[in-house]
Amino acid sequence: MKPVKPQQFAQGLQNFLNAIDDTNAKVAPFYSKLRTALNDKTLSEMSDLDFKAILAEFMDANDGYQRAADHLSTLAAPVQLLGLKSNLVDYFRAYVAATKDMTASLETNSKTVxxxxxxxxxxxQDDLMQKINHTVNRxxxxxxxxG
Incomplete structure (x- = not known):
């Protein structure tokens, strides 16, 4: 097996991070709208269409995060980074599970959370993102x- 050059891994890691940023940017307004309605206790006033749009966007984000996790797990890493890459994969898979839990907390039929x-x-998600960021920084x- 041919050794992986650090720059190759860096490019793959950057692609992974870009995919996460893109997904985060797309889902953020929907999350904010839901979080505001929950904080203001106005969820019952939200239209069914808006609630379903939030759920659909959360589901799309889950799919995007899952694709990113799959990409990350197949990314070849230099030997000196295998342990950190393994940790990153584990943390991100747990993050994906947490986002799916959030999506599952929404009940469309009753428009409740x-x-x-x-x-x-x-x-x-907050705890895992701290671990992910720390690992990426390392x-x-x-x-x-x-280089």
Whole structure:
């Protein structure tokens, strides 16, 4: 097996991060709208169409995150980064599961949100994103990766 050059891995990692940024940017307004309605206790005033649009966007985001996780898991890494890459894959797969939990907390028929499940997912996503960012930052400090 031919060794992986750090620059090759860096490019694949950048593609992964770009995909996450794109998905985040697309879903953020829908999340904000839902979060505002929950905070203001105005969810019942939201139209069924808006609620369904939020759910659909969450589902699309779940798909985007899953594709990114699949890409990341198949990304070849230099030997010195195998452990960090493995951690990153694990953290991101857990993040994907947390986003799916958030989506599952929305009930379209009754236009309700399981607040306990939703809040737990928010906390899990925040915690996991900190771990993901920390791991990415550690990866980026490896000599030869930014070259």
């Amino acid at each position: 399981d607040l306990k499940k939703f809040s737990r997912s928010e906390q899990d 990866i980026l400090t490896v000599p030869g990766l930014r």
